[in-house]
Amino acid sequence: MRGTKESTSTLLQYSTARRLDVVSAFRTTMFRQSCSRWRSTLSLSCLPWISGFLLCTATLLSTEFRYTQGMQVTSNGPRTIQKAEGESVTLGCSYTASPLDTGELDIEWSVISPDTTQKDQMLMTYTSGTKYVYDNHPLANGLSFAAPDPSKGDASLSIAVLSPAHSATYQCKVKKAPGVDMHKVSLVVMVKLSVPKCWVEGGELVGEAVALHCHSARGSTPLTYTWRRESAGSIPAIATQDSVTGELKISNHSHSYAGIYLCEVNNVVGAEHCRINLKANKPPNRAAVIVGTIVGSLLLILILLVLIGLLYWKLSNRHHYEKEFSNEIREDVPPPESRPVSRYTSRSASQHPQVTYSQVGGTEVNSLSEGYTHTPLSNSFTPVKCSAFEYDSKYGYAV
Known part of the structure; x- marks a missing residue:
């Protein structure tokens, strides 16, 4: 009886707890659904206002940024310009001033020193409507502003005749208080090629190795050498050429390889060439060479012996004459x-x-x-x- 009461009490407690869990879960679900409905309603009603607020804020920030940025210097050209020696070039430098930039316009062109501890070298300035060129600088010759009036927004620099000394990094600096901005451009002046020199190394003998050389003493690197045959066909298949050193080597020369060869050297500026006539000489008779060498050596030894004998005879006669002369009594000596x-x-x-x-x-x-x-x-x-x-x-x- 007692056991039946305990089991009944346990079942009641379990059922009560189960009922409370179901009610709690229902309440939680209902709360979440109501929150979701409230969020969607709030989002749909406030979205236009939030978008407008963000748009106005972005517009104000961009306008404020534009006014605070001030002077802007731009250039449509490349940052590195390559030109040939003797040509002309224009280094672009365009600028736009801000309405807040009310100061006096000041334009400066200078050469950036490769050593950071040294000052930049001033080339040309424009201040208060006056152009000034620093003539003491070696690069000042031929400098001018590309625009007749640099105050109209174009401060580009023009160089009339380029030389290798003009290779440097240039800086355009525009100031109009409180705004200031600058632009850098690198100029590389390429040296034109000199006419190369062609020569043959070796005796141009049939059956021996022959090397053709080509060299240009002046020109901006890299240089590329190319050999080709102008007469009697193309270059022999056994020949090897080096495009860097300008050497064309033929390991086993023959009469069929003789002819006119042309060497062309190229760089980014231009090209030059030279010609050479390769001959095929018959090798000399080795026996005759050996005999001639022996005969020549014997003749040389004979000539040396004759010279030594003549020298000895002359010295002996001179000694004998001096000895006899010292013993003679001269009769024409006046008495005391x-x-x-x-x-x-x-x-x-x-x-x-x-x-x-x-x-x-x-x-x-x-x-x-x-x-x-x-x-x-x-x-x-x-x-x-x-x-x-x-x-x-x-x-x-x-x-």
Whole structure:
């Protein structure tokens, strides 16, 4: 009995809980449906107002952005321009000022320095209706504004004659307070090709390797070389050519490969060419070459021996002559000058007036007699005959 009551109580509790869950689920479902209906109704009624609000906000923001942006510099051309040397170019720079830009117009063209630590180099300016070109800059020659009046919105730069030195990055800067904007463009000046030089490496001998070379000393890289044959057919199949170095190599030359060859070199600026006549020479006889080499060597050795013998003979004769010459006594050497007359001679002369004194090799002869007589003599040596001298016991013989 007691067990029956407990089971009945458990069933009642279970049924009550089940009933409460069903009611809660129903209420939740009804609440969700009512919220969904309210959202859809609110969205349909407020959508036009929200769209209009967003559109007005975007319009105001765009207008405000346009007015605050100020000066705008544009260019329709490419950012990198390639031109050939000697041509002209126009670097585009168009600008649009804002209504808020009420200051004075200032246009500047400058060259950007590749070194960030260095200042940019000014080329040309336009301020207060006045154009000014910085003549101290090497690139200033031939610069001008493309438009007659740069204040009308066109600040493009024109360069009359290009040179390799004009290769640089240019900047166009337009200022009109408070607006300011700039535009950069790179200019690359391509150097024209010089006429190439063609030559043959090797003896152009039949059966040997022959190489044709082509080189242009001036021109902007990359350079492309192309060989072709102008006479007697096309280039031999065994020939190989290098388009970078300009070499055409024939490994086994023959008479059929002889003819006129043309080399053409190209770059982005233009093309140049040169011609060369390739010959096929018969190789020389090796036996004759060997014999000629031996004979020439022997002749050279013989000539050297003859020269050495002549040199030795000449040196020997010179030594013998100098030895004989040093032993000879030359007869035409004049005798030494006479000594001055001593007091003994004077006394002897006073006692022997008949004694005559002669100067050897001189121009005068002094005679001591009753009087003194000066007689000129010739330059040649003449013996003087003197009388016998007497012996004086006190003074001896007279001198």
